Amino acid sequence: MMNKFTILIFLFACQFSWAQSFQEPTIEQNVLRIIEDFNAHVNNKNLIEIDLYLMDNAQLSRIQHLKADLQLTQITPNELANKNWVSKRYEFVPQVDVRSSFASVYGYYTAFDTNGVKKCGTDYYQLFQQKGRWRIIAYTETIYNTCKSIEPRKTEISLINNTLDEWHGLAAVGDSTYFDYFSSGSFYLGTDPKEVWSLQGFKDFAMPHFRRGAAWSFKNKSRNVHLGDYGHYAWFDEKLDTWMGLCRGSGVMEKQSDGWKIKFYSLTVLVPNSKINAYIKILNND
Numbered sequence: 001m002m003n004k005f006t007i008l009i010f011l012f013a014c015q016f017s018w019a020q021s022f023q024e025p026t027i028e029q030n031v032l033r034i035i036e037d038f039n040a041h042v043n044n045k046n047l048i049e050i051d052l053y054l055m056d057n058a059q060l061s062r063i064q065h066l067k068a069d070l071q072l073t074q075i076t077p078n079e080l081a082n083k084n085w086v087s088k089r090y091e092f093v094p095q096v097d098v099r100s101s102f103a104s105v106y107g108y109y110t111a112f113d114t115n116g117v118k119k120c121g122t123d124y125y126q127l128f129q130q131k132g133r134w135r136i137i138a139y140t141e142t143i144y145n146t147c148k149s150i151e152p153r154k155t156e157i158s159l160i161n162n163t164l165d166e167w168h169g170l171a172a173v174g175d176s177t178y179f180d181y182f183s184s185g186s187f188y189l190g191t192d193p194k195e196v197w198s199l200q201g202f203k204d205f206a207m208p209h210f211r212r213g214a215a216w217s218f219k220n221k222s223r224n225v226h227l228g229d230y231g232h233y234a235w236f237d238e239k240l241d242t243w244m245g246l247c248r249g250s251g252v253m254e255k256q257s258d259g260w261k262i263k264f265y266s267l268t269v270l271v272p273n274s275k276i277n278a279y280i281k282i283l284n285n286d
Contacts, residue, residue: 028096031103034134045081055137064143085111103127120147157225163260172217174210183261246270
């Protein structure tokens with residue numbers, strides 16, 4: 001009986017430890033989740049759900065420059081949901097400002113009308129938190145006459161590239177601030193099947209290498225970075241010159257208040273298809 005009780009306590013502790021490893025969303029992320037859900041209901045023309053995200057007497061407006069006229073129009077939830085747009089997505093990391101019970105969100109978007117014509121503009125939201133729930137008190141949609149490249153998106157991708165280059169560079173000189181580039185609760189997968197590390201486990205493994213003055217030198221040959229809608233996360237893959245030969249690193253990064261952090265990273269050795277049989281033979285001989 002005691003053994004069963006001990007096992008139950010152990011399983012509960014493991015479950016609690018696993019749950020604790022996931023970071024609670026920030027206030028800013030909670031606010032952006034409200035905006036995401038609101039826009040999903042707008043795209044689905046779900047007026048019942050749209051109203052749940054709006055304060056009573058919320059102010060909705062649209063600004064558009066048509067020919068020589070600047071039009072500022074007050075709109076209803078029904079008019080917002082029934083505009084002739086097929087899709088709408090945010091093309092950069094929205095700016096979020098939370099002050100006490102108030103929050104503001106400002107973001108660039110692109111969309112297409114039913115004729116396939118691309119539209120661009122900005123959205124501005126003001127929210128208020130009441131009884132623990134965020135709701136929209138004002139929303140302004142600005143529609144541009146022409147679409148240009150969305151520079152903030154390019155800026156974020158550039159920041160991610162610079163962050164990863166700096167991160168690899170720190171390992172090459174044995175600088176332990178290398179580990180500050182990880183998000184809490186992150187994981188690192190190495191090339192060995194057993195190398196599935198939590199951040200602390202990876203740090204314990206790697207610190208002896210860093211104390212020698214140079215851990216390892218990975219040089220980037222090429223990299224693809226993809227920024228998710230709303231800019232909470234990005235994912236990437238990169239080809240690296242290493243002492244093991246050509247490797248691929250892939251991972252997920254999270255936007256935090258102090259910059260982009262690595263949430264997950266996986267390193268693999270690349271084996272050409274033409275050499276895979278020889279590679280399998282070597283493994284089978286071990």
